[in-house]
Amino acid sequence: MTTHNAKTVGTPVNRVDGSAKVSGQARYAAEHMSDRTPLIGWVVSSDTAVGKITSLNTEQAEQADGVHAVITYKNAGTLKPFSKPADESRFTQSRAVLNEPHIRHFGAPVALVIADTLEQARYAASLVTFTIDGEIPDLLTEFDGATQKPASLDGGFEADASSGDKPQQSDIQASINETYTTPSQISAAMEPHATVADFKDGKLEVYCSVQIIATAVEALAITLEMDAADIVVQSPFVGGGFGSKLGLHYDATLACIGARYLERAVKVVLSRRQVFYNTPHRGHSIQKISLASGDDHALLSVQHKSAMPKAKGYEFAEATGAGARVTYKSQFIESTHRVKDVDLPLIDSTRSPGDAIGSLAFESAIDELAHEAGVDPLTFRIKNLPVVHPMKGTRFTTHNLGECLRQGAQNFKWQHKTQPTPGKQIGHGVASAMRMNVLVESSAEVELSATGEVTVRTDMTDIGTGTYTILTQIAADTLNTSVDNVTVKLGDSRYPASCGSGGSFGAASSGSAVKKACEALIANIKSSLPPALSQAEVQILDGQIKLVSIAQGDDDEVSSPVLLANFMSDSDFPISATGKVSEDDTSDDEQYSCGAHFAEVEVDEYTGEVRLLRQYGMFSAGQILNMKTAASQIKGGMVWGAGYALTEGIHHHRDTASFVNPDFGEYHVAVNRDIAEVSLDFLQEADYAASPVGAKGIGELGITGAGAAIANAIYDACKVRVRDFPITMDKIIAGKN
């Protein structure tokens, strides 16, 4: 018989929802079985980027077999105009569609056809005819086109920042001045956006795929002009979000409009092509970087200037310059961001906003400067590491970039290259990763039954990252019980509001809330115990809640346990408590997760084809809560980084402001064969200044810098520097010729 419960935080506990997921028991939004069989809605999409609907004929569609309604701006019901009110956040502002004859972007919904079956709805949708009086769409085509200074950047960064004085020309020994471009990108979550909405007696129940529940409720209340108390949102399983599900999108708005119109359950699942237009993407970037170094390879000047598009009426600009501001110390640092309002679908967070594409450019530029200066790029990075924040002079809670680079290089065997096969060239690349950490307000409740079962509730989501598992571990460890004894319930707006999943803040914030709830529960229990037991440890084992007094001494002598049942009656159960974290629970010092990425590539001398041989990363992100889920998440980020470096990009059709390749056949996310060995290690160091559980964010750490390490390895292999991502073979060949 087990006599104690081993601590699980930090160990590779298997996913508690794993078997449900692999056996089809975990129901995603589109699979939700509601009490009433949902009708199926199919979106009719605009063929024009921007303009006004001048004619719209739905008669034929309405008469088609199985059709219950065709909803357009003429009959969609009460809706708050899109992106109003202005003082709400972008995730709570109205997500209205079909509220006006104005079309904001190509592929936007013109109508929703609701029928008994998908086939009927899709066919009837083809019978809806319309004309749009189109205008010439605004797009960003050159750096100087972006003249607007955003009020602030994602992550709360200022649009412009500078520190120090420009170096004297005579002090400069090496410099570079280059322009890097990254293409528009899509989150590409495996699960397409889908919603089942049911409207009954003035109440709305919504099953959708969303990363943050609480703001989704507010957004629906504002969009539909309903009372938030009449709306329940559930999202127990999310098949990948990557930023594209931070807020709700048109599938949700349309399903709710349809459900309200028919007083029925309505399901809307976006097709993959519709996902490209009806959910956000990342804008393309033009980044101008100038760097200079002086004596002993000290960085003297860092200038990073970014131009990106911004979707009209939607306040989002990403901080591509964040890395340039914090990664290396430099006498002079300047970083600016400009945007241009464009007529494109929503532009929003996509897989590590700011840092993913900022690091592609900036860490390539650092590499270029190191080569220009004639120094090993790893050595160059280590020489220029900061002790305090390079611009503000403020302290870091912890800062382990140097250790990541040094230990990582050892483990990777930096510059000990695989022997090339004939006709191939091998290269090694390195890049640094710095990802800001934040703690976001989050609440949870925990309940203990008389027989010792623990139930945790929070409206937190698990977007495939392992939230169910880590919250289970934290609750089990704090309450001295086993993970089997804990049930975590997520993704329901009736549970305490959490931070949600996003911005790398989910695990530390929601985990700390669960920890505090469990600590409050223990305090509740102790408040009803005699003083002699006030120092006892609560342990839950074999269906019993025990109080164990641990004597102070070298032997940790354990007295025989006392049962809690001696002091409480069954009617006192369940005992519950809530926990909440806020900014008071975290330090004002600079908080960053750090990482060093390494890559080995092989480039074909003739065709310029690149093959990854291995990717390796060394990371520091405070306490790692679960070695398995954390490693998997970081590996996923490294794979996305490979996609950014080598394959991914939306091609724009300029005349119509549409996407040329809006499907997975032609938008090339990396596939299994593109990826070789991916491995990593963590530097273990709990950072309790950052969060009560000692953890910092890892969600976006894996992708930040991963692509740049590959770009730098390609240069090392074939001496071709490609600054226009992704690095495809035609660009390498052009560089060779």
Add this chain to the structure above:
Amino acid sequence: MQPFTLHHYNGEKPLSSLPLDTRSRFLAGGTNLIDLMKLQVETPKTLVSLAKWDKANTISEDDNYYYIGAMVTNSDLAKFAHTQPSLSLLAQALLSGATVQLRNRATTAGNLLQRTRCYYFYDTTKACNKREPGTGCSAYDSMNRIHAIFGTSESCIATHPSDMAVAMIALNAQVHTQQPDGNTRQIALRDFYREPGETPHIETQLDEDELITHVSIKKKANGTQYYHKVRDRSSYAFALVSVAAGLKIEDGRIKDLSLAFGGVGTKPWYPQKAISVLEGAEPTQEVILQSAEAELSEAKTFGSNDFKPELLRRTLTKVLLELAEHQVKHPGHEGALYDNA
């Protein structure tokens, strides 16, 4: 998807009993046609399912030929070709295409008749002469990275996407068909596809009511073989440039060459001009580049595919030099250049 009528053909009753016309389509594996129907790129009124046509799902051979049934899946054909050293090129090409799941469904005849993956053919909001004759070509002066450089016209610059067909062109496969009147035809695959000209919607020599029954490939030694597919990711992507080549060297000279290009032509490309330079020549880099230049003399590029001639030169050079080196080291070798290909 538009409503349609479903018929079945099992090879027993005559084709003439079916309502075949311009709005009918034979349905084999469905991996391409059904997708196109969902997007309303194809809007047939009649589908004739071939799922029960068991006789066409066999591979046979005699002393002179391999006979591959129309309904043999790409997976089954790859598995068979893998066991035949002289068909290695075909196995390599098949395995470089699509995914296991798609190859398990896709058929030999269906693969030959798959439609282009031109972005604008798929996007019904864009003009496309292949999808809707007379509407124009959206690719001609827009993003056209994946488009053709050989056999193009002002009406259409879309590529044929098949890998299998490229290998079959190199191996001089023959297409066998059946017509409603009971007649059969044999068409060399090298003559089977039509260049777009002003009628890009007509892609082959087939009549609308004509059915492919099988493909035959003559048994002969093809030397060392390599299908090299250059693409934007290493799997599940169509070729930007592919080179299918089987090479035999005797006395330091090219004795026999099977060669075709994918990803560069409006049809799987048979490079006659390159072949005539190469045959009988010493396989030096200079000669190979001369052969590429001969073929490329008629190439036309359209902006975002300007890189293709150089990529073709380089890919052809790599493939032929590696094949020649192997033939010199292993005289008389028959089979794959790389075992794991």
